[in-house]
Amino acid sequence: MEIDPFIFRLSIFMLSIFIGYYVVWSVTPSLHTPLMSVTNAISSVIIVGAIIAGLAGNTENIFNNSSIFGFLAISLAAINIFGGFLVTQRMLAMYKKKKKDKQ
């Protein structure tokens, strides 16, 4: 008997939860705010679904009632992707070590 592909996806999902568990515990507490902003950015990979949804309209009618939601979702996710990564970058650039040569 063949295994339903759903089971494979479920396996990926379960194992990823465990990876997430161990990886996140190793994040230093001082970087918890960048952690939240970067998880925001990466969870917006939902944009791949939005792109498929947006392009589902046919050529005569690009904006039908289903694809318009896709287009809106593209913009929302894009705000998060750009905003999330850039604000994380901005924050991380501020974390500096003590200067060796003290004035």
Next chain:
Amino acid sequence: MISANLSAIFYLISGVLFILALRGLSSPETARQGNFFGIIGMVIAITVTFLSIGSFSTGFAYVLIFLLIGGLIGAFIAYKIPMTAMPELVAGFHSLVGLAAVFVAISAFLNPEAFNLGSPGDIKLGSLIEMSIGAAVGAITFSGSIIAFLKLQGIMSGSPITFKGQHPLNALILISIVVVTYLLCSTQSSSLFWILLAISFLIGFLLIIPIGGADMPVVISMLNSYSGWAAAGIGFTLENTALIITGALVGSSGAILSYIMCKGMNRSFFNVILGGFGAIEQSGSSGSKEQRPVKSGNAEDAAFLMKNASSVIIVPGYGMAVAQAQHALREMVDTLKKNDIKVSYAIHPVAGRMPGHMNVLLAEANVPYDEVFELEEINNNFANADVAFVIGANDVTNPAAKTDPQSPIYGMPVLDVEKCKSVLFVKRSLSPGYAGIDNDLFYKENTLMLFADAKKMTENITKNL
């Protein structure tokens, strides 16, 4: 056009890059590289999606336009936002992830052919279940985050909003979500799909209004987790590995952060979620308590104490963020260091309005991160320090958490500030903190209260040093 197998491999690669992005955050040195991995992962995922669709129709131009509009807004916000507003920003971003998940689910429900999920009215059962879960969790994330955003922004009062029958009502709605999902999956009725979305929006709203401002670290982490689960639900629907991996990562990340925040307050997750904390306790005890003497001082006294100290520990809290005092604080510390006084910073896990809030503000003010310590790392040092400078923190220093079993915060880990030779407490007034309880520290022999705005007081102290 690339094959489905090839694109699945690329999605897997971008999932792995996202894991590395989080892995990088284990230390500030590797964090920037990690963020870079995250960006690469995102570029791969988007490019592969374009390639897998293949035919470059006019729709593509619109996709790019919408992408660009969102991107510009996002970039603009990222550059303009002040660091003190990070909690609001993150709450706002969560709401967008939630809404995007809802929109993708709606689109998939209306046009399942585009996603190979069957036809309208005859969607594959498994996909419909996944879609409903993704949509419901997304809707809860959206409306919950909006409330969190309004509370953090101060547009909505930060105090808990409670009413009679709140918990039974919430329980009823949660049960009805399950019932509607079941009916939706058995009948495929589109009106049930809209009802499901409506009640999910409603419950997100109702779940967050009873939770007070200082419990926001838990709420934000929880919504972070929800946004992950919503993404994973959609990932299952779209059979997309990158989305499933990311959803699981974000979901467990948010859950761990909520756990850490709850532990920092010694409260159970349910105690926080049920809300109403700090709203009622206040009225009973405050009237009966007699006025106790308090020693208050000015900037000169504070400067004198610090000048004669050999080590100072700074304890920042939300008040520092409100007063935007981080830069003034660092200037004060620079002057102290010039006088060969050892300075370190002590951060309580729930200081501020989101996990790591204080660390970011101190980093913004150019405080080196190796001078900033977590509670466990520094708590033993208070006994050897000469001065503790508490700026904008309150409940996290309250010794009642260790000594008074009647206190609502009893058992919460606190910073042992009272063990210092002297304590300087910058505060606007004697008003109780978020928990609605008095802080014994105010009345201690070795405490000097500095009643003023945190920023002004810090600047004045620097002048007097």
